[in-house]
Amino acid sequence: MKRRQFIQTASTASALGALGLTSGCASIGGANGPKVVVVGGGYGGATAAKYVRMWSDYGIQVTLIEPNASFISCPISNLVIGGSKTMADITTSYDNLVKRHGVNLIKDYVTQVDPDKRVVKLASGGEVPYDRLILSPGVDFMMENLPGLQKPGAQDKVLHAWKAGAQTVALRKQLEAMPDGGVYALAIPLAPYRCPPGPYERACQVAEYFSKAKPKSKVLILDANDDVTSKGPLFKKAWAERYKGIVEYRGKHGLSDVDAATNTLKFEFNSDVKANVLNVIPPMRAGDIAVKSGLATANKRWCEVDFLTFESKAAKNVHVLGDSIQIAPAMPKSGHMANQHGKTCAAAVVALLTGKEPNKLPIYNNTCYSFVSSEDVVHVASVHAYDADKKTMLTVPGSGGVSAAANELEGRYAMAWARNIWADTLA
């Protein structure tokens, strides 16, 4: 069935190719077609790689460079920490991008971009040339803001678990090893950060685990923001009703340092907090390769882009998308949004490489589900359209909103969302 779907997709793409792709690009897998290099195989980069192939009638060569062996989803990873899902549930192979879509996958790490020569340099040595480069490197952490975390071993003990993978498993193990009656302290950085509701969902997941396995234990949320940054009333209701006596929320707690040896969090204006398990989500910025390449022009943290094409405002023929960008107003840094960036950027890159004008009116939505327990879910949704005067994406007035209340039906929709977006990104 999957195979048939692929053939149908390919024939649809052929029909689209007849609409105007140059004949040189139309030969499938042709070695002389334009070359696109994608750096980073997360929601943004993997989607861009697949859609550049599909929408160019498989005429544009795409090389995806990604250091991880497989895709591990950040969305749903809080359920692994809560214990109701496993790592296998959130892991997807890159095989379909290669086998179905002919993406050339290189398991490596890009150390340098040379926009003049139009090549990227690989950690293992060697260069990969491009006509257009798509960078989707996600976020990296501003560890320099937390000196104590730079001491030897500190980051092995005080985890962020904000990139799904080994740290997700390690945080789960710390929670399992914690004695009943212990305290789990979660430090949240000032917005903007990846996945605005993610920390509050995590607090719910840990609280549900404690309520079943360690009922005398506490979840202490220490938020640098004034208040809960996303779905506030819905999360607060869950903490007050479902997890009464377990979750405590404290806003305006800007973290200044961490003492891993004594399990102590230090704050700018508040007294120290000691806890059994520290989970520090550090402030973040665009992925290292984007910063190093001089693309992070907004406060040296985020990459400014043209929202019609996702081309960097700092480098020609280099596109940046996903969590690395300086977001438009009310645009969250989310996996769903990165997937939308990937498709918008892919369409623009195909248009630019085939002498056409990119779409002048991108419209896309964000849908974000948060699990307040292992089954009940709340969502936030928004629709964003390009504003030609302001040259940015704005939310469409009257659109979007949140769930009326946490419910089990949306728990099922959330898993359907996950299956569909994983397939849209990777299959």
Add this chain to the structure above:
Amino acid sequence: MTKIPFLIAALFCAVSSVNAQTTPDPLQVRSWAASCSNCHGTNGRAESGSESLAGANKDDMIKKMLDFKAGRKPATIMHQLAKGYSDDQIKAIAGYFAAQKK
């Protein structure tokens, strides 16, 4: 005297706006439709748990979306998303999915 060119201009505008509505750029519509595929599958062919839109009846899809938009059809999320698209955009996107193979 001056009314006639005005009328012609008005008529011309009306005709071109009708044209703009009936013949949207297919690549633009493809991109709009792709923003639905996160939940409804690439080209509208959904994984389990979500409604497939590929090859569905165009008029049914338009009616559903307009009902979501107007609040006539209860939903968890689609009433909020439908309000982000104009009626013409909804019609164009429905046309795209109706033309996809199931």
